[in-house]
Amino acid sequence: MTTLLRPMSLTAELTYRCPLQCPYCSNPIHLADYQPELDTETWKRVLREAAELGVIQAHFSGGEPLLRKDLPELVRYARECDLYCDLSTSAYTATRERLAALKDAGLDAIQVSLLDSRKEGNDWVGGAESFKKKCDAIRWAKELGFPVSLNAVLHRHNLDHVEEILRLALDWEVERIELAHVQYVGWAFRNRTALLPTRAQLEHAQDVVARMQDEARGKLFILHVLPDFYQAVPKACLQGWGTRFMTVAPDGAVLPCLSAREIPGLHFPKVTEASLETIWFNSEVFNQFRGTAWLPEPCHSCERRDIDFGGCRCQAFLFTGDAGRTDPVCHKAPDHALVEEALRLAQAPARPFEYRTFKPAPTAATH
């Protein structure tokens, strides 16, 4: 049994610091509460423990992981532990020298976020002039021989540019692009009314993507992750709580999901308190929503019980105040009307963003 439960992926959130202020950031709202950051030696221990526990991939993320001076040292160590290493970056602070150092350290792949196909849209959403820096960084990464993946986060302000985004990816000759609709947790939940696309936008984009997938076949791998708000059934969040994924946050808290730490009542042990193995197998928080025994109705008797595990715990909490309820995205959920209401509000003209900041407004601006 324990062999089935070993984690495959570690998201190493090295820092919550970031030069961008994307209003859909998956980091927690109360960023300033989670300090100080782990030091280099502790991160190395985390990487080693993760590999020993069965983790295959170390996903270096943040915040902006390039802000950590020890990133090449950590990548080199992770590769020594036989971990596949990739980096998720805004590229805002990338230089050719830094990328070369990461190549030398053995980094396997780079994912660069792309906020829009157009400079003005990209720079507006991120709250900083990052478009040109992203273009430069992608070119350097290609020159250095990195496989590059673009991560284009989609929402109502850029969904109509999806063909342009894909043509940029083709022009840049990147290997892969992930078209990922905003997940409405963290900052994105605050900004959901400003970000949710309309159904018409989504249907148009799906047609465009299907056509472009045919056109790009063999040149560019296009992964399209559909927005769960417009699905009849919820996403199989994490492929099940505590089954494949673990996240270590900048302060060392070990999370089943990188968005879960602001669910009240859950205690997240830190790597400084126990080993990753103990936390993964024995901690209360990793066992709380593991498997299907805990599921409420209508999930427990649902034929999709072992497919989606009741959906996303963060989404259930954000909408209903109770992380143990059925994900309200599901058409069978008792709270489904809350999602319908959010979609109804999204048909209205967009409201201004509340940008990500270390000093958030006390109450959400877009409720």
Place this chain on the structure above:
Amino acid sequence: MTTFDPKRPRLASFARYRWDKIREQHQIVYPEGVLVLNGTGAEIVKRMDGRTLEEIVGDLEAAFARSGLRPDVLNFLTGLYDHGLLNRDDPA
């Protein structure tokens, strides 16, 4: 894809073969994904080092004293291609 016929199949640049000693599995790892291979798949992938398709088929047929493996190998490669895990520079 009946027309799929790569000349020198190789893994995509971001994909790496590894033996997982904890799970005792052959795997291809790539950004945010792991493809678990069966023994036959692993034998094919280990030979994807610049050899031609015909060389790979010939090597496998010799190693396992079998003939007629070409359709199985092509079928496996098509699966990799559809996962985006074959080198895109290879003519398809």
